[in-house]
Amino acid sequence: MKPLTGTLAKNLLILHFTVFIWGFTGILGALITVPALQLVWYRVIIAVVTLLIYFIATNINFRVNKRSLLTLVFTGAIVGGHWILFFAAIKLSTVSVTLVCLSSMTLFTAVLEPLLGKKQISKLEIVAGLLIITGIMVIFKFETQYTKGIICGLFSALLASIFSIINSYQVKKHEAPVVAFYELSGVFIWISLYLLITGGFNASLLISTTDLGYLMVLGTICTAVAYVAGVSVMRELSAFRVALVTNLEPVYGIVLAFIFLGDMQKMTGGFWVGAAILLSTIFLFPVAKKRVCLNNCALMPRYSSGTDAMRPANLILRGSKYHYTDEQGLIDVYFGERATVPQKSASAHAPIAFDPATLVTTTSVAPTLQVGVPSTILVGGTITGDEIDAYGINLVAGQTY
8 A cells, every 4th residue: 555645644634634623513503502594694704704814814815706706695595505404403403313414415416416517427326326315214214303304404415515516616716715705705695684684683693602602613613714724635635535534524523423412322223224324325435436437447548758857647538527547547536626636747749539439549630529529538738637728629627528
């Protein structure tokens, strides 16, 4: 097994710590006594102010155009709905039940992302979806006293999936903290309008000193700080590693709930059977997806040049996914998000095209790219994680050519 480098180990440690902090969010939601709506309102106020201080301290330009501003603010309505339902689920059930339901976000994303992108759903995603549904049905059967909480948790996961898909496009245009700032500002605006219309600016917004302390931790460490830290390492780690570690969030949350709240004592054996089915599927899904990729992707020849100071790197567009092949022949899959890929210096070598059917190399004829027709190309020259330029055509992750 290849030993971890210092930078890789550091980034993995930061990612684990970030996911651990996310797992603590549910505990704070259970400890804070104010209703879910008011809780989210206070949370975003603190988070937005914290991010604003971060921008000023780091001299980051967080200006966006009007179109992006409107898109991000309206997306904030979805984010706000997700958080309100998440904390409502905790108050109507338990932290453990809510976190297990939230992990069904993988199912919703597997279904919605191909549909929104007009792509075919893979057989692996269908199997994973059926297993997740089975786990949810088992939990429903044995935890009937928490039906309302489970429903809120599932709808929370659905909204989380929707805004995650939207954000996968937004982070290509703006830095992630900037996206977070305007979306959280949108949450504040929409909730404030709702409170204004319904007369919610009343005694219900009064909070105790204890709740204020919990809210400060929730808004700063668990929201603003964790978000910035998480995004910074996600630019350095592969999508596979990030997905695998992020799936630990419900595990961390359930363990913390047992330590601080004794949630495990409230669960039946049936809940743990359903949770085991669901969480096992969530963990094994990215592993199986990577194995499918490795089995279906032939290793492509790489460029070599004595003048290149940096190691060679290939980027293969197969259908609508990028596959990066390193010198060990390992393949990381980037599912349409921003990803840092080792770069190759500009070379005199001509791009090598692969016939999408036979994968036979041809160096003299450039492939004809047609919208809607999947093509497989290997492109030389300078490579970035977002897009590459081949034959004057801008290829963007997540699109089919």
